Amino acid sequence: MAKSVIEPGVCGLTTNVTVEDKDGMNMTLKVDSQCPAYKDLDQRLPEVSMMAGFDPLGTGPIYDACRVKCKHGACPVAMGIIKTVEVAANMALPKDVKVTIEK
Numbered sequence: 001m002a003k004s005v006i007e008p009g010v011c012g013l014t015t016n017v018t019v020e021d022k023d024g025m026n027m028t029l030k031v032d033s034q035c036p037a038y039k040d041l042d043q044r045l046p047e048v049s050m051m052a053g054f055d056p057l058g059t060g061p062i063y064d065a066c067r068v069k070c071k072h073g074a075c076p077v078a079m080g081i082i083k084t085v086e087v088a089a090n091m092a093l094p095k096d097v098k099v100t101i102e103k
Contacts, residue, residue: 003017006080008035008077013033015031020088027048027050029046045065050085053086062082
């Protein structure tokens with residue numbers, strides 16, 4: 001199992017993700033989000049293949065499901081879900097992702 005807290009920035013709408021290995025190939029998703037775009041994401045996408053992170057950037061079932069209601073191209077939720085799937089599938093080590101923006 002892997003868990004993540006995705007804090008997207010100025011909108012302040014946090015998304016919590018829990019991914020569990022269902023059968024060695026498929027992962028179940030549990031998404032709890034303050035963002036209306038992701039409120040029902042785990043109902044629309046209850047499970048994904050452990051290989052979901054290897055689709056080309058911006059494609060695949062996770063990006064497709066997120067794109068249905070979220071129209072903000074810089075939203076990090078899809079990427080955060082993919083990273084969490086990779087960790088739950090033992091295909092990546094748990095390590096925080098960070099973007100620091102200055103002006």
